[in-house]
Amino acid sequence: MNAGARFVIIGVDGLDREVVRRLGNTCEWLKKIVGESQPHLSVFPPDSVPSWTTIVTGLPPESHGQLSNNVKFFLETAAQAGASASLTPFREDCFWENSRGDDVAVVNPFLAFPAWAPKGVGAMVSGPPFDEGPPSIADPRGLLTAGKPPRMGGFSRIPGVRDLGDFVAETLALGEQQFAYALEQLASRRWDVFFYTTLVIDRLEHYAWRLFDRSDPYHEEHPAANAILDAHRQLDAFVSAAVGLMGGDDQLVILSDHGHGPRASIGVNLHEYFRRNGLYRFAEGTSSASRRMVEFAKTMVYSYAPRVGLANPAISLARRLPARKALKAGSFSGRAHSASVVVRDLAGTNPFGGMDVPESVSSDRVIELLTNLRFQGRPVCKWVRPACEVLPTGFDVRGLYPDLLFELEPEFGPTWNLYGPVFAPVLTRRRQSGGHRREGVFAGWPRVTAEPHDSLAVNELLRDLVSR
Numbered sequence: 001m002n003a004g005a006r007f008v009i010i011g012v013d014g015l016d017r018e019v020v021r022r023l024g025n026t027c028e029w030l031k032k033i034v035g036e037s038q039p040h041l042s043v044f045p046p047d048s049v050p051s052w053t054t055i056v057t058g059l060p061p062e063s064h065g066q067l068s069n070n071v072k073f074f075l076e077t078a079a080q081a082g083a084s085a086s087l088t089p090f091r092e093d094c095f096w097e098n099s100r101g102d103d104v105a106v107v108n109p110f111l112a113f114p115a116w117a118p119k120g121v122g123a124m125v126s127g128p129p130f131d132e133g134p135p136s137i138a139d140p141r142g143l144l145t146a147g148k149p150p151r152m153g154g155f156s157r158i159p160g161v162r163d164l165g166d167f168v169a170e171t172l173a174l175g176e177q178q179f180a181y182a183l184e185q186l187a188s189r190r191w192d193v194f195f196y197t198t199l200v201i202d203r204l205e206h207y208a209w210r211l212f213d214r215s216d217p218y219h220e221e222h223p224a225a226n227a228i229l230d231a232h233r234q235l236d237a238f239v240s241a242a243v244g245l246m247g248g249d250d251q252l253v254i255l256s257d258h259g260h261g262p263r264a265s266i267g268v269n270l271h272e273y274f275r276r277n278g279l280y281r282f283a284e285g286t287s288s289a290s291r292r293m294v295e296f297a298k299t300m301v302y303s304y305a306p307r308v309g310l311a312n313p314a315i316s317l318a319r320r321l322p323a324r325k326a327l328k329a330g331s332f333s334g335r336a337h338s339a340s341v342v343v344r345d346l347a348g349t350n351p352f353g354g355m356d357v358p359e360s361v362s363s364d365r366v367i368e369l370l371t372n373l374r375f376q377g378r379p380v381c382k383w384v385r386p387a388c389e390v391l392p393t394g395f396d397v398r399g400l401y402p403d404l405l406f407e408l409e410p411e412f413g414p415t416w417n418l419y420g421p422v423f424a425p426v427l428t429r430r431r432q433s434g435g436h437r438r439e440g441v442f443a444g445w446p447r448v449t450a451e452p453h454d455s456l457a458v459n460e461l462l463r464d465l466v467s468r
Helices: 017-026 028-033 048-057 088-093 164-188 200-212 227-244 270-276 289-304 311-320 324-329 363-372 455-466
Strands: 004-012 104-107 123-126 136-138 190-198 251-255 259-262 266-269 342-344 352-356 381-386 404-408 412-415 423-425 434-437 442-445
Touching (some): 004 227, 017 259, 164 190, 164 200, 404 412
Antiparallel strands (some): 342 352
């Protein structure tokens, strides 16, 4: 019986073209396929939940509304924070439902949990997106090979600095098991469409970037220094095996939801910046001197702990505080007045964010303030524009998105501390050193006829491919 698939689509969370180029000949197939491709622009913000939802369904974030990828791993459980993200409400929109044939396998799709049978007759194996639970299987026709798959889905464990080596080893071992399971399915029969997603590279980039990047401010020699290289080698071996199963008319596609690079290392306390310029104040009766003093003390600890090597104790203390969420958000001091410019937490301390601007404040003034903000003489903001200009799809984005959206220079990320310095080191930067870039991957073998310019165009190409 013939094996492989007419269309093999490999989704790689966080795969970055520039990282592939840096790895060079150590990953032969990735260099050959990905290195010569052109990147596409991910959604805003470029996080996994909104990006994968758009790529899979063809719905823009302002339509599907799934923006809450910013799971606050350091302050609450991932399962609680990400429980609302799901592809289930959009299952009929998923690109694989457009397949010309019925033999469709979807293995480890991010957010598609619990599993359902593609087209009602295909096979799916999936895991919870923000937990480390058992996989779910939907296979009404018995298309999958026998044997229980390894754990699928997302990751919730956050490694400390001391246990990073063990975390890397465990994650790579899980990745090896998942690749082997996917390859076993791919080699077992002739599929019309085979879509497999791996989250391993993104997970290791988040925590091992500083070991990989010698220019990183927290770089150190470490036994796990090859974590990112080894994860790409795993993927390269899988791609090589998949190509070996391809027939002359088959098509392989490798794509990612966003790219990856160094995480922001300098936090910008934007509420403090706006407070100093008269654009942020507290509602009457919600603030007090004692609350402001606690906020000030917290800001000082968060600002100076990384500079004296005490970031980990500060993180541990923050997780034990009864008002930890309010303290992180800067709202412990009091509720923001309705006439305040409020910065929403769209993407954590990645460089992407947005601000709600009340009618009493000129948006032009806010744009001017952010555009003119400097750190040691360098501009902090790449751009700041109304949401309707950044997301020109015709949807009413009010309420879903802030009024103004912005992207900071890569080394900066929004933070929410008050009554202290405007700029301070990111408290968690040593533990989580990798962050997202907007440039994603879309590449094909032996070729693709078009290169998409954004995530919506990626979906259009996928729908066109599987319907042939």
